[in-house]
Amino acid sequence: MPEPPTSTQKSRKFRGVVHIDWNRCKGCGFCVEFCPPKVLALSDAYNAHGYHPPYLTNERGCTGCDLCGLYCPDFAIFGVRVPAETAEVEVPASEG
Amino acid sequence: MSASPLVESPVNPVEPFLRTERMPHIWCPGCGIGTTVNCFARALVESKLNLDKVAIVSGIGCTGRVAGYLKLDSFHTTHGRAIPFATGLKLANPNLTVVVYSGDGDLIAIGGNHFIHAARRNVDLKVICVNNFIYGMTGGQVAPTTPVGAVATTSPYGCFERPFNLPYLAESSGAVYVARWTVFHVRHIARSMVEAFHKKGFCFIEIITPCPTLYLRRNRLGDSLEAMRYYKQKSVIKNSASTKDVDLGFQSEIVVGKFVDIERPTLLESMDQQLRQTLKDRYAGLGGGA
Amino acid sequence: MKANPRAVLAGAHFLDGDQACSEGALAAGANFAAGYPITPSTEVVERFAARIPTVGGIFIQMEDELASSIAILGAAWGGAKSFTVTSGPGFSLMMEHIGLAAMTETPCVIVDVQRGGPSTGLPTLPGQADMMQARWGSHGDYEIIALCPNSPQECFDLMIDAFNLSEKYRVPVMFMMDECVGHMTEKVVIPPADRIEIFPRRYTSLPPSEYRPFQPGPDGIPELVKAGDGYRFHITGLTHDERGYPAMNWRAQEKLVRRLVEKIRRHSDEIVLYDERDVEDAEVIVVAYGITSRVALRALQMARGEGIRAGLHRPIVVWPFPEKRLRALAEKVKAFVVVEMNYGQMMYEVERYAAGKVPTLLVPHGGGTVHDPADILKAIREAAR
Numbered sequence: 001m002p003e004p005p006t007s008t009q010k011s012r013k014f015r016g017v018v019h020i021d022w023n024r025c026k027g028c029g030f031c032v033e034f035c036p037p038k039v040l041a042l043s044d045a046y047n048a049h050g051y052h053p054p055y056l057t058n059e060r061g062c063t064g065c066d067l068c069g070l071y072c073p074d075f076a077i078f079g080v081r082v083p084a085e086t087a088e089v090e091v092p093a094s095e096g
Numbered sequence: 097m098s099a100s101p102l103v104e105s106p107v108n109p110v111e112p113f114l115r116t117e118r119m120p121h122i123w124c125p126g127c128g129i130g131t132t133v134n135c136f137a138r139a140l141v142e143s144k145l146n147l148d149k150v151a152i153v154s155g156i157g158c159t160g161r162v163a164g165y166l167k168l169d170s171f172h173t174t175h176g177r178a179i180p181f182a183t184g185l186k187l188a189n190p191n192l193t194v195v196v197y198s199g200d201g202d203l204i205a206i207g208g209n210h211f212i213h214a215a216r217r218n219v220d221l222k223v224i225c226v227n228n229f230i231y232g233m234t235g236g237q238v239a240p241t242t243p244v245g246a247v248a249t250t251s252p253y254g255c256f257e258r259p260f261n262l263p264y265l266a267e268s269s270g271a272v273y274v275a276r277w278t279v280f281h282v283r284h285i286a287r288s289m290v291e292a293f294h295k296k297g298f299c300f301i302e303i304i305t306p307c308p309t310l311y312l313r314r315n316r317l318g319d320s321l322e323a324m325r326y327y328k329q330k331s332v333i334k335n336s337a338s339t340k341d342v343d344l345g346f347q348s349e350i351v352v353g354k355f356v357d358i359e360r361p362t363l364l365e366s367m368d369q370q371l372r373q374t375l376k377d378r379y380a381g382l383g384g385g386a
Numbered sequence: 387m388k389a390n391p392r393a394v395l396a397g398a399h400f401l402d403g404d405q406a407c408s409e410g411a412l413a414a415g416a417n418f419a420a421g422y423p424i425t426p427s428t429e430v431v432e433r434f435a436a437r438i439p440t441v442g443g444i445f446i447q448m449e450d451e452l453a454s455s456i457a458i459l460g461a462a463w464g465g466a467k468s469f470t471v472t473s474g475p476g477f478s479l480m481m482e483h484i485g486l487a488a489m490t491e492t493p494c495v496i497v498d499v500q501r502g503g504p505s506t507g508l509p510t511l512p513g514q515a516d517m518m519q520a521r522w523g524s525h526g527d528y529e530i531i532a533l534c535p536n537s538p539q540e541c542f543d544l545m546i547d548a549f550n551l552s553e554k555y556r557v558p559v560m561f562m563m564d565e566c567v568g569h570m571t572e573k574v575v576i577p578p579a580d581r582i583e584i585f586p587r588r589y590t591s592l593p594p595s596e597y598r599p600f601q602p603g604p605d606g607i608p609e610l611v612k613a614g615d616g617y618r619f620h621i622t623g624l625t626h627d628e629r630g631y632p633a634m635n636w637r638a639q640e641k642l643v644r645r646l647v648e649k650i651r652r653h654s655d656e657i658v659l660y661d662e663r664d665v666e667d668a669e670v671i672v673v674a675y676g677i678t679s680r681v682a683l684r685a686l687q688m689a690r691g692e693g694i695r696a697g698l699h700r701p702i703v704v705w706p707f708p709e710k711r712l713r714a715l716a717e718k719v720k721a722f723v724v725v726e727m728n729y730g731q732m733m734y735e736v737e738r739y740a741a742g743k744v745p746t747l748l749v750p751h752g753g754g755t756v757h758d759p760a761d762i763l764k765a766i767r768e769a770a771r
Contacts, residue, residue, distance in 0.1 A: 115620070115631070118631060147618075148614060148615070148616040148618075149614050151613045151614070153460070163620065163622075164620055164622060164631065164632060167618050168618055169613040169614065169617065169618060169619060170618075170619075170620045170621070171460075171463065171620075171621050171622075172620070172621065172622035172623065172624065172632075173456060173459075173460075173486065173623065174456065174482055174483065174486055174623060176452075177452060177453070177456045177483070180420075180448060180452070180453035180454075180456045180457045180460070181456045181457065181459060181460035182460060183446075183448075183453075183457050183460065184418070184420060184456070184457035184458060184459065184460025184461035184462075184464065184466075184468070185460035185461065185463055185464040185613060186460075186464070187418065187444050187446065187457075187461060187464070187466075188418055188444075188460070188461035188462075188463075188464025188465055188466035188468075189464035189465055189612070189613060189614050191614060192464065192613055192614050209449055209450065209453075210449065210452075210453050213448075213449040213453070367444070371439045375439055375440065378439075378440050379439055379440065380392065380439060380440050380441055380442040381439075381442050382439075382442070382443065382444050383417040383418070383438075383441075383442040383443035383444060383466070
């Protein structure tokens, strides 16, 4: 039988999403390089100027930190945090 | 807090600052100037400045084009003379926050004299110097910041002149705020910019940036990504470093940080105080301010 | 609008040309000057530096003429009425920014108290050899307005005209003094402020959404704004379109540069200003400006004494040059005699407008002192033959 919970803590899960201006990108690779969860990669597809813009390899992995946006010299990508539902998770005290 | 819906058509934080009708900009793939503009945009938001009162003055060169892309009162002036133009602008309207955004060649070579005098006088300007070690716009000529041994079109056998140590030059000329970052240090750059916006006096921020087309290519240093990796790997944050010791060599260690943050009266403050003191009730003020 | 009484030193004074020039700037409402010391012009800014803090405004000595000439442009875009002062060597340094002022249509006044040249030349002695430079000194095509006083009184009066012209036409105006006029002391009568007419800066009343920095009005001149009023405008020295954005193509070049040039040429009738003496019956007309025009008067006197019907045409606005008047005079006279303190500059304008109908004689002088009236008389006699 599991022990009764001795404390609870709320845990908020954020997701992030990136917005990519496909044709502004010049494929420099900064966003891919400096994405902390490493969820960006340059796609095989070309944009109108012949560059390979990035895409999200793992949609659940993006935290919306917007470092990609900060680094992008062409203003072609930015990330936003998308707050998900708050989950109340009961955590035993020993694991607090 | 309950779940909030996805923000409808979110906007790139830099977008409201851009003259979008002029996009795309002219900078090369991997050029770091655009990255510094992102930092600038975020710094403007965070500093909560009244954007109608922010003016930006550029000189000539790749970085000089920044003024033309930003939706602020912006001035694209002559080579090397952004600082004296900005001085006149600030003196005529002290309520403006005047930013000078230009490159190393523009600010330090042809503009060198104006740079040291504005620092000496402590004119209230925020000077952002994008240093790519080269004259980019004109095709890759040697600059007073080019490291010894680096190749450029006008020193094709390797640069043999010792470059300026910009933070040292700024500090010894009298700048009250001196920082150097590489364009890898995006959050630090934004933070330094916010500090500079709120600080009175001559503030100088050097941002080391890759020029992939000319400096990197001619010196076989790979692409901008490799340059960024070099910045990440070889830079060391030493806020307490003496500016005398932060010289740069070819692909050397890069000392970054906020080196100087002191207080002293600005040009306008000194001018006002001196005249008030001497003229007493005959003093009619400096006439400016909108 | 009228002048600011606080700035106007109303009354009768004994001033030299440099000092009167400074008073003229103050009376015109100048509240910003940036300059660099250079003989024989320095007294203009020295006086301004002493006077402006009691009127309200700023003088700053910049590190060189390059900085001075652009600081006045920055100040203008910040809302100030600005000017700078120099002589030959400094004038040469200012050329790039005269071009920038013309290209960005920034109102400002640049005073050149001419001295002997070229190069370092004769710092303390007069010359008139910068006249063509005033017109053509900067690279590219542009038009400016230039005035030439011949007395301390005119140094005062014409400075006000210079500022008014720069505001009306959104153009840099050159104020071409010479060391003689600059350093001679004469009576200068300064009228009360309510009798001095100031042309107000042509600020737009359009809202930011409609305003275009280089959209010309019907007279070919756009309205102005200043930084800090929410217009978020862009100014560049690159060839630009009405929005002020760089437009690097021949069509934009044609449109913009043609307008910059036509802006002055179309209005030359209103801008041109000259003074004449005894030209109604003249068989020989002496053309002279600045201090030389006063020396020429003596020669005129001598010539009339010998029975030669000599007259004087004195351009006061030297650029644009009084073309129409010269062409008209060319129909009536036997010859022109151009007297200038150089080896031939405005002479070319006169000769051009004489259009081969009548000869143009030059009485040159390297500068360093004024002409000997006898030399002018000699030429008048030659012209009258």
